[in-house]
Each structure stands twice: as C-alpha cells, then as structure tokens.
Amino acid sequence: MDDHPHYPSDKEEDENVASSPTQCDGPNPDLIRSDEESAVETDYGSNPRSQDEVLSNPGYDDETPSISSEENKSNEESDDDFPQIRKNQELSEDDQAETLEILFDLRETLTTSKKDFVFACGGSIPTTTPVTLRWDPQNDSKLASQCKLSFPDTTNQEDNIAALVNDMLPASFGHGGETVYDETYRKALQLDPSKFSTNFCPYTTGIIKEVTHALAQSFRAEASSVRAELYKLNIYQGPSGHFRSHVDTPRSPTHFGSLVVCLPLPHSGGALELEHNDKTIIFDWSNSGEQKADEQDEQDEQAEQEKGEEADEQDEQDEAEEQGENEEEDGQEVPSIQWAAFYSDCTHQVHPVTSGHRLTLTYNLYAVPHDPLSKPLTLDLPLLRQMKSILSNPHFLPKGGYLGLFTTHAYPHTSASFSIKTYLKGLDKVFWHGFQSLGCGVCLRPVVDNHEPDYFGNPRRSKPNLGNYFKICQIDQFHREYDLGFKEVHWLNEGGKEREAQYCYPSTYGNEAAASLEYSWCAIIVGIPGYDEELGGRMRLEKTFEEREKNWDDRDCEVRLLSEVWE
Numbered sequence: 001m002d003d004h005p006h007y008p009s010d011k012e013e014d015e016n017v018a019s020s021p022t023q024c025d026g027p028n029p030d031l032i033r034s035d036e037e038s039a040v041e042t043d044y045g046s047n048p049r050s051q052d053e054v055l056s057n058p059g060y061d062d063e064t065p066s067i068s069s070e071e072n073k074s075n076e077e078s079d080d081d082f083p084q085i086r087k088n089q090e091l092s093e094d095d096q097a098e099t100l101e102i103l104f105d106l107r108e109t110l111t112t113s114k115k116d117f118v119f120a121c122g123g124s125i126p127t128t129t130p131v132t133l134r135w136d137p138q139n140d141s142k143l144a145s146q147c148k149l150s151f152p153d154t155t156n157q158e159d160n161i162a163a164l165v166n167d168m169l170p171a172s173f174g175h176g177g178e179t180v181y182d183e184t185y186r187k188a189l190q191l192d193p194s195k196f197s198t199n200f201c202p203y204t205t206g207i208i209k210e211v212t213h214a215l216a217q218s219f220r221a222e223a224s225s226v227r228a229e230l231y232k233l234n235i236y237q238g239p240s241g242h243f244r245s246h247v248d249t250p251r252s253p254t255h256f257g258s259l260v261v262c263l264p265l266p267h268s269g270g271a272l273e274l275e276h277n278d279k280t281i282i283f284d285w286s287n288s289g290e291q292k293a294d295e296q297d298e299q300d301e302q303a304e305q306e307k308g309e310e311a312d313e314q315d316e317q318d319e320a321e322e323q324g325e326n327e328e329e330d331g332q333e334v335p336s337i338q339w340a341a342f343y344s345d346c347t348h349q350v351h352p353v354t355s356g357h358r359l360t361l362t363y364n365l366y367a368v369p370h371d372p373l374s375k376p377l378t379l380d381l382p383l384l385r386q387m388k389s390i391l392s393n394p395h396f397l398p399k400g401g402y403l404g405l406f407t408t409h410a411y412p413h414t415s416a417s418f419s420i421k422t423y424l425k426g427l428d429k430v431f432w433h434g435f436q437s438l439g440c441g442v443c444l445r446p447v448v449d450n451h452e453p454d455y456f457g458n459p460r461r462s463k464p465n466l467g468n469y470f471k472i473c474q475i476d477q478f479h480r481e482y483d484l485g486f487k488e489v490h491w492l493n494e495g496g497k498e499r500e501a502q503y504c505y506p507s508t509y510g511n512e513a514a515a516s517l518e519y520s521w522c523a524i525i526v527g528i529p530g531y532d533e534e535l536g537g538r539m540r541l542e543k544t545f546e547e548r549e550k551n552w553d554d555r556d557c558e559v560r561l562l563s564e565v566w567e
C-alpha cells in the first residue's frame with residue numbers, strides 16, 4: 001500500500017479550489033460510440049470469504065435528502081454541494097420531492113447491493129490426475145529427469161526443486177513505466193512460458209468455467225467467455241519471498257483479471273491478500289508451516305470443546321465425507337492444487353513465505369466478447385426491478401436528466417482503444433447494462449482529476465472532472481482537455497477511493513511494465529429520457545437532450561417509448 005500515492009482528501013483541498021479549467025468540445029469519443037456490441041456481464045454471487053461491507057458511505061452530510069438551495073445555485077460549477085442530489089429548477093415541487101425520494105432510494109440500493117459483487121474467487125483441485133512441470137535447464141548437461149516435477153509423485157522432489165530454483169531468474173515488476181528488480185518490493189523467482197511447459201490446464205480442470213461464472217458472467221444468453229494466457233512460473237521461497245501491494249499491469253483493454261495456480265509444494269506463509277473497496281479476501285495456501293499447523297490444532301481443539309458432548313453426528317459424518325474427497329483409497333491424502341482469480345485492478349500482495357517453496361503458475365485473463373445477436377436475459381435483481389419502476393414513474397425527472405455513478409473498478413485502456421463494455425465488472429456492469437437494456441442512454445467518461453498544482457503553480461479543482469475521451473498522456477496535458485459536458489448529474493455515490501485514484505493509476509504495477517496502457521477510474525452517466533404524459537411513457541433520448549450531450553452507447557437509443565423495449 002505504501003507504494004500508492006497519497007491524494008489529499010477533499011477537506012485538505014476544498015480551501016484551495018482553483019478556477020474552472022477550460023472547457024473543450026473535444027472529438028466525440030469513439031470509445032463511447034463504438035459499434036461493438038456490449039457484452040453484458042454480471043457477477044452477483046457472494047463470495048463466502050468476503051469480509052465487511054463494500055460501498056463506502058456516499059458521504060452525504062445529513063440523512064435527509066437535501067436540495068441545493070437557490071443561493072447555492074450555479075451548482076454545476078460549485079464544488080461545495082458535490083455530490084449532493086441536485087435541484088432541478090424547472091420541476092414542480094411535487095415532482096422534485098418524488099424525484100429526490102427515488103434518487104435516495106436508488107442510492108441506498110446501490111450501497112447495499114454493492115456487497116453482493118465479488119472481485120475474487122478461488123478453489124482447490126485434488127491432483128488425482130497427475131500434473132507434470134518441465135523446464136529448460138540453464139546447464140545443458142542436466143538430464144530431462146532432473147528438470148521435471150510431478151504431482152502428487154514426490155520422487156527426487158527436493159533435488160529437482162533445488163535445480164528449478166537454480167534455473168529461474170529474479171522476478172521483476174513494473175514501476176513508473178519501467179521494469180525493475182527490487183527485493184524489498186518483490187522477492188521471487190520467475191520463468192517465462194517459453195522456458196517451461198506443463199500439462200496443467202485451467203480449462204479442463206473447470207477453473208475457467210468457475211471464473212467465467214464468478215467474474216465474467218453475462219447478462220445475455222450467450223455468456224462472454226474468458227481466455228486464459230499462461231504468463232509466468234513463479235517461486236516465492238522461504239524465509240522471505242514476497243510481493244508487496246500492487247495492482248497487476250494491464251496487458252490490453254480486454255485484460256480484466258489474473259489467475260494464480262499454486263502447485264502443491266510444502267511451504268508456510270505466503271498468503272495472497274486481496275483488497276477492494278475496504279473489503280479483504282485472503283487465500284492462504286500454506287500447507288506445511290508449523291505455525292499454521294499449531295494454529296489449526298488450537299482451532300480444532302476449541303471447536304471440539306464448543307461442540308461439547310452433544311456433537312451433532314451429522315456434522316461429523318459430513319466432515320468425514322469432505323475429507324474423503326481428497327483421499328485416495330489407501331487413506332492417503334492427495335495434495336491439492338489451489339487457485340485464485342481476481343480482477344487485476346484490485347490491490348493485492350503476497351505475504352512473506354517463511355519456509356519452503358510457494359510454486360505458482362500465473363495467467364492473464366482476457367474477456368472474449370459475446371455473440372452480438374444474443375438476447376438479453378431477464379434478471380430478477382432487486383436493483384433492476386427498481387430501475388424499471390423508477391422509469392415508469394412520471395414524477396421522476398419528468399423532463400429527463402442525468403444519473404452518475406463513479407465506477408467501483410478501474411479499467412485499462414490505450415489512447416486508441418477501450419472496450420470497457422465487453423467486461424464491465426461487478427456493480428458497474430449491472431448499472432450500465434440495466435439502464436441500457438431499459439432504453440436509457442449510457443456512456444462512460446474517464447474521471448480526470450489532479451491534485452498537483454498546475455503549470456502555473458495554482459492548485460487544481462478538488463472535485464473530479466469528467467474527461468471527454470480516453471487518452472494516455474500526462475495528467476497535466478489531459479487536464480486542459482476535459483469537458484464537463486453533462487451539467488446536472490445526480491451523483492449516486494461519492495466514489496470514495498475511486499475518486500482519488502484518477503486517470504493515471506499508481507505507477508507501481510505487478511510484473512513488467514506495459515507500454516501505453518493505463519487504468520482509469522470512470523463515471524457511468526445515464527441519460528434518463530423525459531416523460532411524456534400524453535404518450536404515457538418516456539421519450540426518445542434526442543428529444544430530451546441537447547445535441548452535444550447525445551454521445552450515448554449505440555444500443556436502444558432510438559426507441560420512441562422506453563416501455564417498448566421492456567416486453
């Protein structure tokens with residue numbers, strides 16, 4: 001975590017609000033108008049190992065919906081009321097009251113449903129089918145049998161591990177656009193896939209199916225699929241192998257996740273800890289550490305005591321059956337391969353390995369777009385039901401308006417290519433595809449902010465600005481090109497951390513640096529069409545919004561009445 005830059009809080013900055021930056025009618029972002037169909041994915045299962053609530057408190061000052069006061073007008077430009085729900089001056093009092101109530105309800109649903117979205121999943125696979133790993137020796141005189149590890153077979157294991165360690169190279173990581181070696185940051189060994197091979201397959205073992213379900217499930221009938229590309233073989237060895245907090249280097253705009261597969265070698269320590277939006281998930285695969293064994297014994301003893309004499313027979317039976325799954329017929333336990341997959345923009349670290357060898361295969365996970373002709377699925381999510389009911393209400397933003405959500409994940413892009421719609425994550429994708437499938441306009445803007453003084457030494461605006469298009473450049477350069485565009489956005493979350501990590505994500509990435517790719521935090525803007533009393537429904541988007549604010553994603557924007565797309 002130390003490696004992530006500290007951004008001053010709003011309070012630190014509020015006193016120093018700078019003048020409004022120049023507006024710019026930049027080119028219409030092809031990123032937003034891309035013809036590519038959106039792959040609609042959702043992950044709304046809950047991860048059993050997740051802890052705590054996720055969504056940061058939206059941070060409103062008081063509980064009651066507060067409308068920006070008249071005096072506080074010019075609220076489009078004012079930082080003070082951000083991100084309060086804005087007053088729409090043209091609405092009747094009744095419509096205004098109802099709109100506010102609906103917005104607050106929606107914000108609450110978003111807050112509570114955020115905890116249902118997973119950012120990591122994992123599991124274990126018994127090595128009932130033997131797994132073999134072979135590698136190129138640095139020294140040609142070695143025999144093939146000395147450059148091979150097999151699981152669960154342990155013949156020559158110790159000698160061959162020593163040989164493997166010898167044949168590997170120190171592992172690098174990306175920092176500030178460069179590939180560096182620094183053992184205080186990452187102490188590990190690595191081998192490129194060109195130097196080793198294995199018969200382990202994340203597809204046949206069912207891992208990719210599970211990852212697709214948990215992290216890339218589609219909103220549509222044809223699920224978008226996941227392509228796993230073998231990236232490295234790594235060893236973190238005792239007593240101090242580790243990898244401090246980082247996010248993984250984005251490899252392409254469709255690169256959404258990382259998969260780590262841990263082969264069954266004895267080691268202790270080395271837990272993988274993932275963190276996202278104040279939620280922590282730990283995958284601890286140590287299997288031979290004395291400390292862990294002791295701790296486990298203690299826990300078992302305690303659990304036994306708690307169970308007392310009236311221990312439930314069924315429980316014991318279940319436990320026995322569970323153990324049996326990993327046992328061979330002779331009662332010997334079969335070592336298991338452990339794995340974890342996660343969105344690669346989530347901060348993670350490998351804690352120090354205190355003894356033994358933590359041997360892993362790592363894969364980059366890419367989203368493969370779904371069949372564009374597939375039909376949307378009807379999902380029975382409370383959030384979607386609420387979206388639909390909001391749009392049916394004639395008192396909710398009767399003249400149309402904008403809703404804004406700061407994305408809960410960061411997304412990689414190049415200057416020329418951005419395919420966020422193929423792999424939106426978690427709540428972001430439900431929000432996007434939910435409103436889009438109900439006929440609203442949706443578009444995505446990079447959140448551009450800069451807490452550094454500008455060229456002339458003046459402090460920047462303290463509030464996030466929406467960029468008009470995705471581009472890789474110096475923040476300073478980009479900052480002058482942003483375009484506020486949407487004036488009266490009703491923000492549904494404050495964004496918390498998302499607002500701080502801006503256009504350029506922390507410069508420390510995992511692995512090697514990748515050229516011309518950056519993560520960006522974004523905002524999803526939803527255009528809610530106006531309600532036509534006579535027609536009894538919501539109007540076309542172009543009847544509601546100005547020309548320059550029509551940069552919606554391509555689907556479903558031409559309908560006359562939104563209800564027509566609901567059937």
Ligand SMILES: O=C(O)CCC(=O)C(=O)O
Nearest residue numbers: 260272350360362510511
């Ligand atoms: O080995 C692990 O669990 C994670 C490694 C990692 O974060 C990486 O290679 O980027």
Ligand SMILES: [Fe+2]
Nearest residue numbers: 247248348510
């Ligand atoms: Fe990583």
